[in-house]
Amino acid sequence: xxxxxxxxxxxxxxxxxxxxxxxxxxxxxxxxxxxxxxxxxxxxxxxxxxxxxxxxxxxxxxxxxxxxxxxxxxxxxxxxxxxxxxxxxxxxxxxxxxxxxxxxxxxxxxxxxxxxxxxxxxxxxxxxxxxxxxxxxxxxxxxxxxxxxxxxxxxxxxxxxxxxxxxxxxxxxxxxxxxxxxxxxxxxxxxxxxxxxxxxxxxxxxxxxxxxxxxxxxxxxxxxxxxxxxxxxxxxxxxxxxxxxxxxxxxxxxxxxxxxxxxxxxxxxxxxxxxxxxxxxxxxxxxxxx
Numbered sequence: 467x468x469x470x471x472x473x474x475x476x477x478x479x480x481x482x483x484x485x486x487x488x489x490x491x492x493x494x495x496x497x498x499x500x501x502x503x504x505x506x507x508x509x510x511x512x513x514x515x516x517x518x519x520x521x522x523x524x525x526x527x528x529x530x531x532x533x534x535x536x537x538x539x540x541x542x543x544x545x546x547x548x549x550x551x552x553x554x555x556x557x558x559x560x561x562x563x564x565x566x567x568x569x570x571x572x573x574x575x576x577x578x579x580x581x582x583x584x585x586x587x588x589x590x591x592x593x594x595x596x597x598x599x600x601x602x603x604x605x606x607x608x609x610x611x612x613x614x615x616x617x618x619x620x621x622x623x624x625x626x627x628x629x630x631x632x633x634x635x636x637x638x639x640x641x642x643x644x645x646x647x648x649x650x651x652x653x654x655x656x657x658x659x660x661x662x663x664x665x666x667x668x669x670x671x672x673x674x675x676x677x678x679x680x681x682x683x684x685x686x687x688x689x690x691x692x693x694x695x696x697x698x699x700x701x702x703x704x705x706x707x708x709x710x711x712x713x714x715x716x717x718x719x720x721x722x723x724x725x726x727x728x729x730x731x732x733x734x735x736x737x738x739x740x741x742x743x744x745x746x747x748x749x750x751x752x753x754x755x756x
Contacts, residue, residue, distance in 0.1 A: 467485055467487060470496075472511045472582065473485055473498065473511065475582045475584075476509065476579075481502065482500045482509065483502060484500065485499075485509070486498070487499050489508060494512060494653060495513055497510050498511065499589060500586070507588060507589050508587060510585040511584050512583045557580075557585075558580065559655060560651075561577055561580045564576075564577040565577060566628055566629075566630060567624075567628060569628075571706070572649065573643075573647065575590055575650060576588040590641045590648045590650070591643060591644060592643060598642055598643045598648065599641065599642055601637040601638075602637040605682075606682045608682050615686055618640070619695075619710065623706055623710075624706050626668065626695065626696075626704065627704060627705060627706055629657060629658050629659060630657065630658060631656050631657075631664050631671065632671050633667045634651065634667075636678065658699070668696060669693070672692035672695070676689055689713070690712065690714040690716075691712050694713065695710065
C-alpha cells in the first residue's frame with residue numbers, strides 16, 4: 467500500500483521497511499501493520515487535534531509536568547507554539563506510560579520508538595498469529611469472563627502501584643492476545659497522585675470492567691473492587707500481591723452537618739480570642755514604653 471506521509475520519516479531513518487496494511491482507525495489515531503526487518507510491528511499515527519473525536523480535557527492533563535518552563539508558559543497561554551507543545555505532550559504521554567507500565571509488569575504492547583507523532587510498538591497477535599481482536603468483538607463463557615476479569619483487576623492494581631490510572635479503560639481498549647488480555651490506548655493516562663480526578667477515573671475504569679464481564683458472569687456486577695483497591699492505595703497498603711475480596715464496607719452514615727458547623731464556629735471563636743489577646747499584649751507593651 468502507499469506509505470502514509472507521517473510514516474515516511476521512519477522509513478527514511480531505517481526504523482520501518484514497509485507499510486503492509488491499515489489495521490484500524492480510531493478516535494485519536496490510525497494504526498498500520500509495518501515490517502521492520504524480519505519483525506512485524508504496528509505504527510500508531512496520531513491524528514491532528516482538529517481531526518480527533520477524543521478531545522483533551524483538563525481532567526486528564528491536570529498534574530502533568532512540563533520540564534521546559536518556556537513550553538509550560540506557552541501551553542498555558544495557548545499560543546501556536548503552546549498548542550503544538552501541548553499536542554506533543556499529549557502524544558508522548560502514551561509512550562511514557564507504556565514504558566513505565568511495561569517495567570512494572572503490566573501487560574501492554576512493547577514500545578520501540580516514537581518519532582514525528584508516530585509510535586512504533588509491538589503488534590499484539592492472537593493464537594493464529596493474526597492481529598488480536600478487541601474484547602468487545604468476543605462472546606465469552608462465564609468461566610473465561612471470570613478469568614479475564616480477575617487478570618485485569620490484577621493489572622489495574624499493578625498500574626496503580628506504578629502511579630498510573632488508565633482513564634479510559636473498557637472492552638474497546640483491551641485486546642485478547644495469545645497470552646491473554648493486553649491493555650492498549652494510553653494517551654489519556656493520568657498520574658494517580660497529582661491528578662484530583664484520578665479516583666473518579668479509576669472507579670470508572672473498574673466499573674467498566676465489571677459491567678462488561680458481568681454480561682457473562684452476573685455476580686461480577688455486585689463487586690466493589692474500585693473502593694477496596696483505592697482505600698488500600700491511599701493507606702499505603704496496596705501492592706501487586708495484595709489479596710482482594712471485591713467487597714468494601716461503605717460508610718452510609720449521613721454527615722453531621724450541625725456538628726461540623728459547630729466545630730467551625732468554635733474554631734473561628736478561638737482564633738478571634740487569640741487575635742484579641744495578641745492585640746491586648748501589643749497595647750500593654752506600647753503603654754509600658756517598649
